[in-house]
Amino acid sequence: MRVLNYLELADRLDRSGIGTSVDHQRQALADTDVDVLTTPWTDGHPGWAVGGNLAFDDPVFREYDVAHCNMIGPGSVAVARHATRNDIPLVLHAHVTREDFRGSFRGSNLVAPALGEYLQWFYSQADTVLCPSEYTKGVLEEYPIDAPIRPVTNGVDTAPLEGFESFREEYRERYDLDGMVVFAVGSVFERKGLTTFCELAQQTDYDFAWFGTYDDGPHGSAEVRKWTSDPPENVTFTGWVDDVRGAYGAGDVFLFPSKVENQGIVVLEAMACGKAVVLSDIPVFREYYEDGHDCLICSDEAEFREALARLDANPDLRERLGENAEETAREHGLDRVGERLIETYEGLV
Known part of the structure; x- marks a missing residue:
């Protein structure tokens, strides 16, 4: 079976959760009988996607049995x-929703309602939508x-995390971190x-570190510009x-008070590293x-503060949560991702 696994704007999404999820899909399929194509274009140029009717002529497209798209743009x-x-079966992967688009960058809340209408139209074209x-x-x-x-779970790839412990001293020294370090990973x-x-952080004495890129320019939200330009001392x-691996090595308690998530790959990565994880009380985490x-799991700042205090006072609790978290992460291995994708493709062909 030849499957197109297409990520539009891949070069711009390589550091994103969407890019990571697509990497997981392709790795999960690598050891199967599925022949994966990563571009639909015979000349490899996505410009054909906006070339009018020519974009829909057969010579422009490579041959495949199933089309699996991971983004929502013109390509x-x-x-x-x-x-x-x-009559090629079409799988559309819903990495983007109106809800998780809100609060991403300046103006995203204004755009979100129109995006919802577009997504309703776009995803409804699929034979199957994965999420x-x-x-x-x-x-x-x-x-x-x-x-x-x-x-279908985004999965977690543990191979790139191997040896994270060896980075602990280097990264703690690099960023002047000490004691029980509370940390997050990913774009701010x-x-x-x-x-x-x-x-x-303002209400506690722990060192807090957020490992990830942020936009403090005109496209960044007011909150991002405020906190990154003048962060609390700790x-x-x-x-x-x-x-x-340096982030997961340096940190002790993974704090992720996210308002909306479709899953949260970084949570699975922290769990795979055996970290104690503190999460917001939102449906996907439950x-x-x-x-x-x-x-x-915490529902307000008071509960978050109490959770951090408990973990600071009780290293055994941190260890127990971390050990159980590793077991949970194993349930989201790439083998599970591959099985689910193949079931989907075979059900359509």
Whole structure:
């Protein structure tokens, strides 16, 4: 079976959660009988996607049995129309929703309603829509999406995390971190709980570090510009780090007070590293994780403060949560991702 696994704007999304998820899909399929194509274009140039009717002529497209698109732009629209015209099964992966688009950058809240209408139209073209969680499935059903929807975990790739412990001293010294370090990983957005993260730092004495890029220019949200330009004394925004293992090595308690998530790959990465994880009380985290078993789930700042104090005072609790978190992460291995994708493709061909 030849499957197109297409990520539009791949070069711009390589540091994003979407890019990571697509990497996981392709790695999961690498050891199977599926022959994966990563571009639909015979000349490799996405410019054909906006070339009018020529974009839908067969000579422009390579041959494949299933089309699987992971983004929502003009190239993906061209692939979707080509698939429909040629009776090729079409899988659209819903990494983007109106809800998780809000709070991402300046003006995103204003654009979100129109985006929702577009996503309803775009995803409804699919023979099957894949999404990261039952929570996201429920969101899409409310749009509503006129296509079958199947949840499949984004998965976690543990290979790039191996040896993270060896980076501990280097990264703690580099960013002047000491004691129980509370940390986050990934791009800095208000939607990810930036204000809560910083306000908790102001209310406690722990060192806080956020390992990830941020936009403090005109496209950045007011909250991002505010906190990154003048952070609390005990907060470090590292920007891009050379090796993500340094982040997981340096940190002790992974704090992720996100407002909206479709799954949260960084949570699985922290769990795979055996870190104690503290999460916001949102549906997707309740779906995948168990409070008091593999994480602590908090509904407001007071609960977050109490959770951090408990973990600081009780290293055994940190260790137990971390051990259980590793078990949870194993349930999201790439083998599970591959099985689910193949089931989807075979069900359509």
